[in-house]
Amino acid sequence: MSVFTIEAFLAILGLVLLMIEAFAPDISRRTLAALSIGGTALALVLFFTVASHETSSLPAFVQPWMKLDSLAIFYKGLSLVITLLVLWLMHECAPYLSKYTVDGRLSELFSLPLIVCAGMMWMAAATDLVTVFVALELVTVSFYVLVAFARKSNLALEAGVKYLILGALSTGILVFGIAWIYGATGSLSFEGISAALAKPETSKVPALLGAAFLLAGLGFKVAAAPFQSWVPDVYQGAPIPVTTFLSVGSKAAGFVVLTRTVEALIGEHSIIGPEVKALLLVLGALTVLLGSLPAIFQQSVKRLLGYSSISHAGYLILALACGDSIRTGMTSGGIVAFYLATYLPMTVLAFLVLAVLRVNGQGEDIRDFRGLGKRSPLLALALTLALASLAGLPLTAGFMGKLFVFFSLVDHAYWGALVCATIGAAAGFYYYFRAIVAIYSTEGSSNEPLKLNIASKVGATVLAVVIVVLGVYPKPLQHTLTKPVEVAAKASAH
Amino acid sequence: MLENYLPVLLQIVIASGFAAVTLLISVLVGRSAKRTAIKDSSYECGMLPLQEGQPRFSVKFYIVAMLFVLFDIEVVFLYPWSVIYKDYIAAHGAGIFFSALSFVSILGVAFVYAWRKGALNWRN
């Protein structure tokens, strides 16, 4: 069995669930959730057994467009994990979400994530721009539906329309960029683009123009400035599980493509390498600032997390701009992957707490956190960890990722970007800790203990433990992601 | 490098300059008319407008339009496929058939879904 079979299985399962919904509308929500969660869990288990084999390869007919390298395997695993978590969150939120749909049914909610997951997994392995585009659209179009899922809520509708229009626009920009790149280099595969850009006779301006459109299109997907304006509104309007999915899944998928694109654009001897690097530095620094400074004034936690997601994207772009780092011994792709792996548990945990509050009839403002320390010490502790980790406190998962980015910046002596990143990190400490202070403030709106089901308790505990373990002992993860660098370094030495 | 773009810049300047100058001239030379409600109404033809200039369409219209585009594109995709089908299958085997089959069946599922969900039912 190959990894591709698992992806196909997920996509088909998604379609089957859609058909079940179409022909058996009376099927219980629980059954659908069980089918979808069970299917994803099965896929995850199968994936781990398959991916650990060296021999796992792709079937012949997709080989021209896909490649299974360690980065691809990592992102595929990440996609499966986040999909599983999101499906579980959806199940947890189902009672309140069903109030906002027209007929109270939620079946697409359980089938679309599977299709998104398949799309993300394909995207992770894609080696040429057309495959990237198709997979990316599979993900994005599914997200259009997911974002606007709570149709009776005005905020969700607004978010859906904004995401649809701006997303379509950015897709257009992306395709335009692909066309320009194809015109300039005569190739659509990353390898071909890289090779063509290394030749001095390739004309520079069309390539630059293509790169600009490409980066702008992808920048929209990963919420990079100046294409980030949709993020707070969409994050606020979308249902909590979908926001989680957007902020981790969609972002991770965007970054794997961005990683490969940037690697192709700034490869050795690339004629447009310096310009692309400089552009990424400017955009990254701007993204960090535009993400973290407005966050200071936010009252809604979902908006706050939206802005935080922007600023995290900024750090990741800075890491990409630096290229490989000597001091950390990691490739920029490795740093980005590490960062995203640590970003997953903390974001999911923060949204999980939001979801629990929501299910218990609370709002999504910082002041709704008040008194949480009394109402549920476990959730309060978990959320504290998540927020501290998002801020990048040492000994939490978020610290190491930021540290790597800072090391890369120091390595390449990008002082201006370093200053911006530092300002962003400092602002981050301010606004995350403002939320932490609210958790432990005594004057809560109510003092009743929160009702938590066992799954939420276990989930919150596991995620919190992962945050601490990754913060205290990040080496195993770091090593998994460093290995390809060493191999690559050795290969290039010979 | 920058000099190469001088023609572009010139064209932008001329184009926007032409528009500006035309407007300016009409303001300067033309006699300024009195503005009345009737003069400002759309289609200055003596008829009173009956409703908004932009009537609202039923959302069903958009759904059908979207579905039309969707399946229209399917045909667009299938057209070149059918053109090379015979030569390709002779040279490379039946792979081309199965890939189109999966494409069509996915669209088939979508069609069934749209149908069962009542998207094609105009009355509802």
Place this chain on the structure above:
Amino acid sequence: MPHPPQEITSSSLPTLLLLLPLFSALVILLAHRVLKGACVAISIFSAAICFVISLMLLGTKDAAPLLLPFIEVGKFHIAIDAVMDHQSRGMMFIVTSIGFFVHLFSVGYMKEDESKERFFGSLSLFMFSMTGIVLSGNLFMMFIFWELVGLSSYLLIGHWFEKPSAAEASKKAFLTNRIGDFGFMIGILMLFMANHGDVSFAGLHASFAEGPLHDSAKLHPTFMMLAALGIFMGAVGKSAQFPLHVWLPDAMEGPTPVSALIHAATMVAAGVYMLVRCAFVIEASPDASYIIAWIGGLTALMAALIATQQNDIKRVLAYSTLSQLGYMVMAVGLVALQAGGSHHDAAAPGHPAMFHLYTHAFFKAMLFLGSGAVIYACHHEQDIWKMGGLAKHMPVVFITFAIGTASLMGVPYITSGFWSKEAILGVAFEVKGGSPLLWIGVATAMLTAFYMTRMFIVAFFGKPRSENASHAVEAPIIMILPLALLALLTILSPWDGAARILEAMKPHHAAPHHTVEIASILALLIGSGAGYVIYKGKNSDPLASNPLAKLFANKFYFDELYTVLVKVFQDGLAWIITGIERILVDGIVARLPAFVARRFGHSARALAGGHLQGYTFLLGAGLLVVIYLIVFVLPQAGH
């Protein structure tokens, strides 16, 4: 056996040393409601095993096992790595043995305490942090455990937090230590910077011998001095040296076993231990060595003067601890001066500071536990003028206390205290320019003899001066046992064989200096003679009305001075912060964006105000900016 024993000790034993107390602390923290009394057993069990392990480690080969790699970024490492050498093995023996005895003693002493689970949990946490400090192979790890020791001592001192004085004392200890830790951190960062990110002791040592630090010590002596003094600041806080000594006497508010554990043998000794570990840093800067030696000497003298007029039995011991720590710090400075001049290694076995630390640890722990037994017997009466005649009532405690007192005073040739004090004074005698410090040391020795005689006579002889003292009875066996064991160790500790097992503590085998010997014996005779004459058969302090004595009794008014200073600084700081807030937060952060938004007016708000058209426009504009940048601006900037 598949594994040679050496291999087992190299990493599993140190790991066990660290994990056992941590495990015990965690279990007690999480499950104390279920476990109740079993908490005590768990804590004692872990302390006992640690003690056994540290015994097993004695005499093993040097090793540097890596326990947990934490951050590894190219050249930059932060790890939990242990160093097993003569110093850590010896120190570990002291820490675990005294820790174990204190655990035992506490079973009796804290029998009626309502929250003894919390107490034993904190004890285990303390043991964990102390073993961490002793084992640490790099400065970062040491700093982490350094902070943990601060935390656990805060918990222990403030154990009776319902007593306002205890709560105050714990806060004071914590805050004072933070000041020192701040300096320590700066020192670490300076070394970190100068040595390109390597702060392991091995790496630093090598770099000082030949490498970047060697060069920077040559080129930037001031930088090196500041770094050494920064490191020293950490020790000033933890070992309660002047001017941060104020927390230690107040910390006597904690339960007495805690005083014995923290203030006699382990936490305060950690500062000295750390200084000896970093001896090569101090050595590199003669100026710093000089300052350190003088601060140690001054602390020793000042604390001894204050001790002469204290009436609380624990406070006398606390100031005597301060004074002895001053001795050790002085020794660190002096040895660094000596080593800096010559070519012998200050970190080699036989550092006089470590020798004194070792002898002092046992007799001072014994004295503290003895005073605990006395306090327990007198129903928590701590004033020596309300005791008296205890020798008859509690003979065993009396004998052990006598042994401890004799050692502290340095009765020649038979007590451990004498030998270690001689070693320090001997260095002061040898070092050029050390003679003022030598005389300070001798004067301190005289004062020590004086105040110890005073306390001993007043508390144990004469008539009982209170109801409680006359009804005092011998302490229970669980409290006697640790006392007896510690007395045994105190007697054995100067013996050559015992010292040889604890390599680091081997006495300094310099040629004995007769001048020094005669001077210290004379000091002892004069001091204790004066004490005997003045205090024999007295019911109140005959010196109390003396203005100088008042100065000592009030501890040179340091607390009052600090109160004023803190107030002045706090108000000043508050004033500055308010200013910053007005300008920065109100002005720039809050007003400026509003101002800008107003300037740009309606259009700006429309763009960012949630309108789709605005977003679309921004997206397009952003795209144009990106194209403009990459096509026109950056190519020019790049070339």
